[in-house]
Amino acid sequence: MYPSAGQRTAPARAFGCARVVFDDALHVREDARAAGLPFVASGELSRRLTASKKTPERAWLGEVSSVILQQSLRDLDAAYRSFFDGLKGKRPKTGPPRFKSERDTRQAIRFTANAGWKIATGGKLRLPKVGDVAVKWSRTLPSTPTTVTVIKDSAGRCCLRGRP
Numbered sequence: 001m002y003p004s005a006g007q008r009t010a011p012a013r014a015f016g017c018a019r020v021v022f023d024d025a026l027h028v029r030e031d032a033r034a035a036g037l038p039f040v041a042s043g044e045l046s047r048r049l050t051a052s053k054k055t056p057e058r059a060w061l062g063e064v065s066s067v068i069l070q071q072s073l074r075d076l077d078a079a080y081r082s083f084f085d086g087l088k089g090k091r092p093k094t095g096p097p098r099f100k101s102e103r104d105t106r107q108a109i110r111f112t113a114n115a116g117w118k119i120a121t122g123g124k125l126r127l128p129k130v131g132d133v134a135v136k137w138s139r140t141l142p143s144t145p146t147t148v149t150v151i152k153d154s155a156g157r158c159c160l161r162g163r164p
Helices: 009-034 042-053 056-063 066-088
Strands: 107-112 124-127 131-134 147-152 158-163
Touching: 009 042, 009 056, 009 066, 009 107, 009 147, 042 056, 042 066, 066 107, 124 147
Parallel strands: none
Antiparallel strands: 107 147, 124 131, 147 158
């Protein structure tokens, strides 16, 4: 993926917003566990996210696609599911979900089909709230992917992964 100079800030902002939403949701669940309250459901986390986007302190979350933020909540659910399945013996044991760091060597955001992304003319990828981004496809796509994941590696390069 080769974003233009003006487009480079949008993926960086999206990576940061996804990290903040993940960490905030994990913090809510950890606080509830420490207080002896029941497990906070995904729907409640989603409602809290929507409410926090309307506050002046977190209004900047509205600058990125809401699908990215919702997918971050789903990633947290998947991490908890893996943790609890490991405790039950359904899969190998994993540790509990951990907070994400700004300095992680790998960051990812995911756009689903309902995000409104599409493959534009000239081999470009049109991402919501980013624009048309130049992409070098490693192979011809057998079909239109339903999910596109933008991954930033430790060198700062962004690459794409599509899922049918």
